[in-house]
Amino acid sequence: MDQMPLLALIFQSIPESIIILTLGLTLMGIELKWQRIIPAAVLSSLCAYYVRELPIPYGVHTLIGIIAVAVLVLIFFKTSIPVAICVAMIGIVIVATVEMLLCPLLLFFTGKTITEIWESKTLRILLAIPELIVLALMTFWCIRKKFSLRSPHFYRSNRTKDRESD
Amino acid sequence: MSTLSFPNYLMAVFSLGQALLICLFTQYLVYFNASIPLGWIVIVDIVIFGNTVLGFILLRKSLVLEEQDNLIRQQAKHIQDLEEMIRNIRAQRHDFISHLQAVYGMLQLGKLESAREYLAEVTGDIRILSQTLRLRQPEVAALIQQKAALAANRNISFGLLVESDLGKLTMRPHNLNRILGNLLDNAMEAVMFLATRDRYVRMEIREDEQSYILSVGNSGPEIREDIREKIFEPGFSTKGENRGLGLAIVREIVEQHGGQVRLTSPPTIFTVTLPKAGGE
Numbered sequence: 001m002d003q004m005p006l007l008a009l010i011f012q013s014i015p016e017s018i019i020i021l022t023l024g025l026t027l028m029g030i031e032l033k034w035q036r037i038i039p040a041a042v043l044s045s046l047c048a049y050y051v052r053e054l055p056i057p058y059g060v061h062t063l064i065g066i067i068a069v070a071v072l073v074l075i076f077f078k079t080s081i082p083v084a085i086c087v088a089m090i091g092i093v094i095v096a097t098v099e100m101l102l103c104p105l106l107l108f109f110t111g112k113t114i115t116e117i118w119e120s121k122t123l124r125i126l127l128a129i130p131e132l133i134v135l136a137l138m139t140f141w142c143i144r145k146k147f148s149l150r151s152p153h154f155y156r157s158n159r160t161k162d163r164e165s166d
Numbered sequence: 167m168s169t170l171s172f173p174n175y176l177m178a179v180f181s182l183g184q185a186l187l188i189c190l191f192t193q194y195l196v197y198f199n200a201s202i203p204l205g206w207i208v209i210v211d212i213v214i215f216g217n218t219v220l221g222f223i224l225l226r227k228s229l230v231l232e233e234q235d236n237l238i239r240q241q242a243k244h245i246q247d248l249e250e251m252i253r254n255i256r257a258q259r260h261d262f263i264s265h266l267q268a269v270y271g272m273l274q275l276g277k278l279e280s281a282r283e284y285l286a287e288v289t290g291d292i293r294i295l296s297q298t299l300r301l302r303q304p305e306v307a308a309l310i311q312q313k314a315a316l317a318a319n320r321n322i323s324f325g326l327l328v329e330s331d332l333g334k335l336t337m338r339p340h341n342l343n344r345i346l347g348n349l350l351d352n353a354m355e356a357v358m359f360l361a362t363r364d365r366y367v368r369m370e371i372r373e374d375e376q377s378y379i380l381s382v383g384n385s386g387p388e389i390r391e392d393i394r395e396k397i398f399e400p401g402f403s404t405k406g407e408n409r410g411l412g413l414a415i416v417r418e419i420v421e422q423h424g425g426q427v428r429l430t431s432p433p434t435i436f437t438v439t440l441p442k443a444g445g446e
């Protein structure tokens with residue numbers, strides 16, 4: 001069981017959830033609506049906070065997180081189920097990949113182990129900052145360049161089509 | 167969402183899931199102090215990165231496939247509409263001789279008033295056909311004819327005024343058809359519960375210097391002021407569950423193309439304004 005400190009929830013988990021949703025939605029060509037993204041992100045973080053308190057093996061919380069994000073996308077953005085799963089998968093996989101790519105660098109430069117980092121509330125939040133900066137920059141770039149996995153000509157009309165057949 | 171693309175989605179999700187599982191497993195090992203050399207972590211990172219990229223490529227391909235699938239279905243619908251239009255023209259040509267014979271018969275019998283009424287009705291049908299032929303987009307003309315025929319079947323008087331050929335419209339015909347189709351269907355539904363003589367739907371296509379103005383009106387009941395904005399929201403409907411997407415779709419398409427939708431009631435008229443190509 002891995003307990004998440006409250007400070008980590010506010011300064012790490014909520015921004016991370018906002019990025020997960022924003023990246024997933026942008027790449028799936030869904031219009032960003034902050035008044036829906038922010039409550040969905042807060043709910044997803046709260047879900048992660050409580051799930052981590054459950055006595056479940058390491059890693060299962062991520063899988064529950066995917067389901068939670070997909071359900072929230074389904075509720076807040078009224079997409080179809082495959083689209084909601086893709087949004088959740090895209091966001092979480094990008095976060096996990098960036099975390100994984102930065103992890104060796106952080107361990108190398110700080111000379112500490114993951115356990116040491118996780119046991120210190122301050123280190124845990126501080127060392128999440130580079131990851132959040134990289135993710136925020138990626139998200140900002142995707143929004144600015146309107147980068148989407150859908151082709152620009154079609155994605156909007158497809159989005160409407162999705163709703164029609166939902 | 168097309169059912170065809172579902173296995174493609176699944177493939178992409180599996181690939182991304184694979185990357186995620188490797189991530190989690192590696193983090194698990196590191197978390198429990200398994201002494202993994204940094205070199206191995208770098209190799210695992212490369213594998214994860216490769217899998218993630220592969221997942222995104224697969225997802226992109228499946229989305230493109232889905233888009234193409236949608237496009238093919240839309241084209242098939244257009245072809246069907248065009249065939250319908252050709253059938254209508256043939257039917258009218260075929261009927262024309264019969265109409266002439268009928269009018270000739272009435273004139274022979276000296277029934278001038280009946281002949282005048284008969285001609286007014288016949289020319290009304292022909293007017294709709296000739297008005298739609300002014301439009302540059304045959305797909306749109308076909309849709310309007312189809313809806314006019316539907317209105318006739320439902321005993322709804324259908325008025326049409328086309329004063330523009332929509333030649334400088336930037337919107338694709340299938341999008342315009344989705345706007346007009348939804349508005350006309352709603353208008354027809356709104357008058358269906360009225361007595362036959364009160365059922366009236368009117369459509370106008372005009373233009374000014376900057377934009378095209380499309381309006382669809384009906385003789386149905388007033389739309390209350392407090393729900394006039396809500397009816398454009400997805401899922402809001404006065405017609406029961408699983409409804410309420412039509413007007414949301416209309417507004418979405420119109421706004422994407424820099425236009426706007428207005429609603430006035432009574433009489434209920436939806437007015438869509440779309441900018442011309444090269445306009446501001």
